[in-house]
Amino acid sequence: MTSILFEPLQLNETLTLNNRILMAPLTRCMADDELVPTDTMAAYYARRADSGLIISEATIIRPDAQGYPNTPGLFTQAQIDGWKKVTTAVHNAGGKIFAQLWHVGRVAHPYFFGEGNVLAPSAIGIEGTVPRMRDLSYQTPKAASTEEIKQLVADYAQAAKNAIEAGFDGVEIHGANGYLIDQFLHYAANQRQDEYGETPENMSRFALEVVDAVVAAVGNERVGLRLSPGAYFNMEPDSRDTQVFDYLLAQLNSRTLAFVHVGIFDDSMEFEHLGGRVSDYMRKHYKGTLVGVGGFTPDTAQRALSEERFDLVAIGRPFIANPDYVIRVKNQQDLEPYSEQMLAELV
Ligand code: FNR
Ligand code: 8K6
Numbered sequence: 001m002t003s004i005l006f007e008p009l010q011l012n013e014t015l016t017l018n019n020r021i022l023m024a025p026l027t028r029c030m031a032d033d034e035l036v037p038t039d040t041m042a043a044y045y046a047r048r049a050d051s052g053l054i055i056s057e058a059t060i061i062r063p064d065a066q067g068y069p070n071t072p073g074l075f076t077q078a079q080i081d082g083w084k085k086v087t088t089a090v091h092n093a094g095g096k097i098f099a100q101l102w103h104v105g106r107v108a109h110p111y112f113f114g115e116g117n118v119l120a121p122s123a124i125g126i127e128g129t130v131p132r133m134r135d136l137s138y139q140t141p142k143a144a145s146t147e148e149i150k151q152l153v154a155d156y157a158q159a160a161k162n163a164i165e166a167g168f169d170g171v172e173i174h175g176a177n178g179y180l181i182d183q184f185l186h187y188a189a190n191q192r193q194d195e196y197g198e199t200p201e202n203m204s205r206f207a208l209e210v211v212d213a214v215v216a217a218v219g220n221e222r223v224g225l226r227l228s229p230g231a232y233f234n235m236e237p238d239s240r241d242t243q244v245f246d247y248l249l250a251q252l253n254s255r256t257l258a259f260v261h262v263g264i265f266d267d268s269m270e271f272e273h274l275g276g277r278v279s280d281y282m283r284k285h286y287k288g289t290l291v292g293v294g295g296f297t298p299d300t301a302q303r304a305l306s307e308e309r310f311d312l313v314a315i316g317r318p319f320i321a322n323p324d325y326v327i328r329v330k331n332q333q334d335l336e337p338y339s340e341q342m343l344a345e346l347v
Contacts, residue, residue, distance in 0.1 A: 004305045005298065006330060009052070009312065011258045011289060014221040015169065017052035017096065017312070020305060021326055024293055024316035025055040025100040025172065025226075029132075030346055031072035035060070037082035041072075042089040044346040048319060049095025050326035052312065055172050055224075055261075056086075058102035058179075061159035063113035065180075067104035068131065074099060074159045080166045087167030098170045098224060099163040101156055101214070105180030106141040106189065107234055109133075117142040119152070121183050121190040121197065121206070126234055149196065149206060152180070157213040160223075170222030173214055176263025178234025181207050182227070185244050188236040200247035208251055220256050224291075228263035230271040230278045239273045249285035259289040261314065267294035279310055298329045323347060 010016040028044075031037055048054055060066050060073045073079045083099070090097045106120035109130050120141035130136040144152065160171045175181035183189035184206040190197050196205050207225075215223050229245040231237040252260060262279050274281040279292045292301075292310035301313040317338035319325050328335055 003298075003302050005302055005313070009289075012221040012256070014219070015096070015258060018094075019050075019052040019326065020312045021051050021301075021329070022291060022312055022314040023048050023051040023054040023319045024314035025058055025174070026316055026320060027057045027068060027071060028343070028346060029068055029070045031070045031082075033070070034076070034078055035066075035071065035073035036076075036078045037072045037086050039085065040346050041082075042086045044323075045086050045097065046089035046093045046095070047323035048325070049090045049093035050324070051095065051315075051319070053169075054090060054095060054097040055314065056097060056099045056168075058100045058174050059083075059159075059163075060102050060104075062103070062155045064108055064116050064119060065103035066112040067107040067109055069112070069133065071102070074101070074162045074166065075155075080162050083163070083166035083168070087169075091167070096169045098172045098222075099159075099166070099168045100172045100174050100226070101159050101163070102174045103152065103156075103180040105183045107138070107179060108141075109136050109138070111136050119144045119148060120180070121192055124189055124191065126178075143192065146194065146196075149209075153206070153209045153213045156210045157217040160214045160217045164218050164222070170224065170258055171214060171218065172224040172226055172261060173210055174226055175207055175210075176226040176228040176261075178228070178231070181210060182235065182263075185227075185248065186231055186235050186241050187238040187244075188231065200244040203244045204248040204251060207248060211252070211255060211257070215255065215257075221258055223257050224259045224261055225252070225257055226261040226263045227282070228278070229274055229281055230264060230269065232264065232269065237271065237273060242273045245274075245281075246285060249282065253287050257288060259291050259312065260286050261291040262293050262310070264294040267292060267296070269294075279304075283309060298335075
């Protein structure tokens with residue numbers, strides 16, 4: 001199949017992708033009990049090295065960032081060494097890989113990290129229990145102090161440096177899906193009355209401080225950012241959120257990141273406060289390279305790229321079901337359908 005999907009794309013002076021198909025970040029909960037990536041994970045990622053760029057599963061930047069079992073980390077030497085095996089395997093197979101840097105904020109649970117607070121912008125909890133661990137109810141978080149916020153920013157930057165030491169080609173800051181950075185960006189989770197709350201400029205401050213610190217640590221050409229202007233996961237929408245994202249995306253225009261990535265499960269969803277689909281809203285406000293995602297088939301992805309709705313497409317669930325997704329699409333072979341049972345094993 002000849003298609004815009006298989007055209008290379010130069011992101012910047014540092015990075016050129018072989019094709020426009022990204023492997024979306026996919027949490028698999030398969031790191032060992034020290035949150036170290038395993039050899040099985042290295043082989044799983046290497047099988048997918050035909051994609052233009054792999055974004056790793058979300059990877060926690062420090063112990064209190066954890067909200068799910070066995071999610072890998074990037075804050076101990078053993079974790080850096082474990083990731084080194086993954087990045088080497090991907091590079092040997094001709095691929096490129098970014099680490100997705102994660103702190104879940106109020107979705108964290110002390111069950112995973114022992115003593116210490118669950119930190120968030122405000123003391124507003126979410127309902128429910130940790131997936132797969134029904135006896136762990138979410139707690140009311142502690143509103144982070146400005147000192148704690150400074151430390152969080154520094155820890156994102158350190159994790160980014162650790163990612164480069166581990167051989168990653170760059171990092172994607174996870175600012176999406178209702179986790180810590182996204183919690184600052186939505187009124188439902190951020191009711192602060194200091195310089196991190198109340199106005200679009202203040203609510204964007206934490207996200208921009210993290211971006212600027214990570215850029216200072218590893219360079220703008222190696223940094224991507226994922227954002228969810230549509231609240232749809234661990235978050236309630238508020239019509240005022242639009243102004244926050246209008247402001248944030250305008251600020252990002254001058255940062256020349258490698259890309260900004262839509263955070264959504266289904267891009268056909270329309271959000272009233274955004275005037276339609278999240279990808280269209282982000283395209284309108286963000287002028288740099290945009291990654292679309294969410295329910296795309298090879299045909300719909302090709303059409304979206306041809307219509308310039310975004311520049312790259314990330315593919316999630318179909319990549320779990322088809323390690324050889326890129327080859328199958330190129331050869332117009334049938335794709336294995338995804339099912340949740342496939343999450344039990346790394347194939
Ligand atoms: C995800 N998604 C996700 N997103 C993210 O930013 N970090 C992550 O670690 C994960 N983990 C994750 C695990 C699993 C099992 C699923 C199904 C999804 C969201 C993912 O990146 C993507 O946005 C959605 O899956 C939508 O794309 P597809 O699957 O329709 O191509
Ligand atoms: C132990 C499970 C780890 C899960 C990690 C986070 C990603 C969760 C993906 C599960 C799918 C949730 C879908 C929610 C979308 C709502 C759309 C309206």
